[in-house]
Amino acid sequence: MQDVRLRLATAACLSAASYLSVFGALFTLLWWLLFTEREKTLPGRGVLVSFLAMILAVAGMNQLQGGDGLSYAIRMVPIILLAGWLSSEREPGELLHAGVWLFGPKTGFDLGLIAEISLQAMGAMGEELERMRRAMRLKGLSWSVTTMIPIGQNLLHMQAARSAEQADILALRGYRRGGSLDPAFKTTTWDSFTFFIAFLSFLLVIIRLERFL
Template identity: 35%
Template sequence: MQDARLKLLTVFLLSVTAFASVAGAIAVFLWWVLFSKRRNSMPSVKVFAVFFVFIGIVSLIMEYRHLSGLSYLIRMTAVLLIAGWAYTEISSSDLLNTLTWLFGQKAGFEAGLVSAIALNRMKVFSADYSRAKIALKMKNSRYKLKELIPVIGNLLIWSLRDSNYQSRVLALRGYTLGGSMHPVFKKSKKDFIPSIFSIAIFLLSVFYLVTYL
């Protein structure tokens, strides 16, 4: 998808649909199979596996307590797939342009700027972590997990320091609230089908829930 507004709308609709019901989660999974890049729509298969295992553990605990753990597993797995797609498809400029377009030059620009900086920081952290693992493999092909802990700690400290530096730079340049920009969006005819499909899934899910209740 090219249009940032449709990307964010799709993420919101599919996330709500997936979490609302098992049927919605299955429909969202079908959307992911049809319109995503599948494996390339995940930041990392290992990261996805870690989150999936965590969700599985929570599901087992829920089942042990006689709660709907299987339903939770299915719904959260679908949400996780959409989160991965959003992470790989949505850029910091998408957030800044869309929120400014949606909420205006003051509140929208402020929210967009904060979101854009946060997303960019997450992606920089992920890239630095990947490079650190490559460096450890070059040094020792059989490195242990405990060797990554100080690396992650240092990356977090550096990320916090860099965020503080960015806030000081903005303050020194006189930034207070809001900004002036003209949002620009790329458009493509290919966005039509996945967007309509996500809206249809959401509406059917709402209809199903209203009927069920």
């Protein structure tokens, strides 16, 4: 899906549908199976396993306390798949365009810029972490509390230094608040169709269609 506005709206509709009911979660799963390049959109194995473990832990505790943990797990898994799809489709700079289109050249530009910088920083931290894992393998070190603490601190230190540099660059370029940008998007009929299906799923959940099935 090339249009970031439709992609965000689709993600919002399907996330809400999935969170609100098991019926919506099944719709979301079906949408993900039909309209995405499944293998390419899956998050990395480590990320997927850690998210699933987190969901299952919460679901397990919920179940033990008399809640409906199974329903929670079923509703949350499609949201993780959706997050992977959203992340894999992202193009640099598009959130800036979406921000300006949605909230205008001042607040929208700032929000878009924050979103872009944040995602860029997360990507950079992921790459740094991968390099550190390689360094640990070279040193013959294994993951433990004693190695994780300095590694976490170093990651934050590097990120803080990178943020300071970015702030300096923005200030040097004269950035104060907002900016001029003519938002541009490429919308295809297929994008609109897949969004329409997502929106329909959300509506069906809202009107609680499962009551009539």
